[in-house]
Amino acid sequence: MRKILITGATGLIGREIVKVCHAHNHVVHYLTTSKNKLSTHENYKGFYWNPDSNDIDEQCFAGVDTIINLVGASISKRWTNSYKNEILTSRTKTAKLLKDTIAKYNFPVKHMVSASAIGVYPSSMTNYYEEDTEEVSTSFLGEVVEQWEAAVDTFSSLNIKVAKIRIGLVLSEKGGALPEIAKPVRFGAGAAFGDGNQWQSWIHISDLARLFVFAVDNELEGIYNGVAPNPVTNNELTKAVAKVLHKPLILPNIPKLAMKLVLGEMHMLLFESQRVSATKIEETGFDFEFHHLEVALLDIFS
Numbered sequence: 001m002r003k004i005l006i007t008g009a010t011g012l013i014g015r016e017i018v019k020v021c022h023a024h025n026h027v028v029h030y031l032t033t034s035k036n037k038l039s040t041h042e043n044y045k046g047f048y049w050n051p052d053s054n055d056i057d058e059q060c061f062a063g064v065d066t067i068i069n070l071v072g073a074s075i076s077k078r079w080t081n082s083y084k085n086e087i088l089t090s091r092t093k094t095a096k097l098l099k100d101t102i103a104k105y106n107f108p109v110k111h112m113v114s115a116s117a118i119g120v121y122p123s124s125m126t127n128y129y130e131e132d133t134e135e136v137s138t139s140f141l142g143e144v145v146e147q148w149e150a151a152v153d154t155f156s157s158l159n160i161k162v163a164k165i166r167i168g169l170v171l172s173e174k175g176g177a178l179p180e181i182a183k184p185v186r187f188g189a190g191a192a193f194g195d196g197n198q199w200q201s202w203i204h205i206s207d208l209a210r211l212f213v214f215a216v217d218n219e220l221e222g223i224y225n226g227v228a229p230n231p232v233t234n235n236e237l238t239k240a241v242a243k244v245l246h247k248p249l250i251l252p253n254i255p256k257l258a259m260k261l262v263l264g265e266m267h268m269l270l271f272e273s274q275r276v277s278a279t280k281i282e283e284t285g286f287d288f289e290f291h292h293l294e295v296a297l298l299d300i301f302s
Contacts, residue, residue: 003027003063008070010037012175016209029060051094061107066216069114079265095151113215114152116164120145123272130277131223163220168201168227173300185242191251196235198273201227204290214286229278229291244297
């Protein structure tokens with residue numbers, strides 16, 4: 001049994017991770033910026049923080065030996081200049097506040113498992129990315145991940161082990177990209193984006209939650225890709241969603257320019273191509289429940 005402090009515990013991924021933590025008999029403390037999300041139960045207790053004003057209830061660290069760090073503003077909102085700044089600072093400022101508080105009170109935290117993103121890898125139709133890839137995407141997301149990971153790496157100066165999970169396209173019926181992909185398909189208006197050949201490295205949300213807790217239980221260090229073993233193209237993803245929902249795909253692919261007009265710079269999320277390897281996490285002994293896309297979709301939409 002461990003006592004784990006989770007940032008971002010009330011978000012889509014965080015809620016799943018809390019469930020897995022409780023199944024493993026771990027006690028969860030969580031930080032929230034919303035006072036109406038504070039609750040206290042035997043194995044689940046909330047604490048208030050406001051990273052903008054460097055305000056944190058340091059009692060959140062009482063008895064905690066591990067941090068799961070998921071906090072960060074959603075990338076699925078229009079990227080105005082001010083919102084791009086929020087995407088970045090919501091990841092770097094929060095990490096600094098956690099680290100400074102641990103250092104100030106000398107809390108005996110031993111391990112940090114932080115979310116990261118496969119957006120750090122340059123878009124490529126041919127590369128197969130493993131964790132030791134040093135090339136970083138020149139996109140806005142590449143810049144965000146580089147600074148995010150650098151902020152998390154500073155925890156090692158406090159003799160805290162650091163693991164970073166680079167997350168791919170998370171599949172869940174409760175939020176994220178999948179309901180948005182499925183919506184037009186349900187109405188018979190589904191279509192792939194661009195030429196549809198861009199790679200999408202996906203993961204079922206329950207596998208991702210188990211992967212985070214596996215990293216905690218096995219005290220993993222270093223970078224791990226949080227993706228399933230079999231990436232697909234955008235064409236294959238769209239066809240698989242249509243097949244599982246028993247809907248036809250009759251429309252032509254949606255051109256890049258059209259999505260740029262609708263979404264602005266954020267349209268790149270639909271057209272970036274990252275084929276990412278899951279071999280390293282599998283070699284640690286982690287078993288994916290969902291290796292193949294169609295099985296994952298059948299589970300989600302069942």
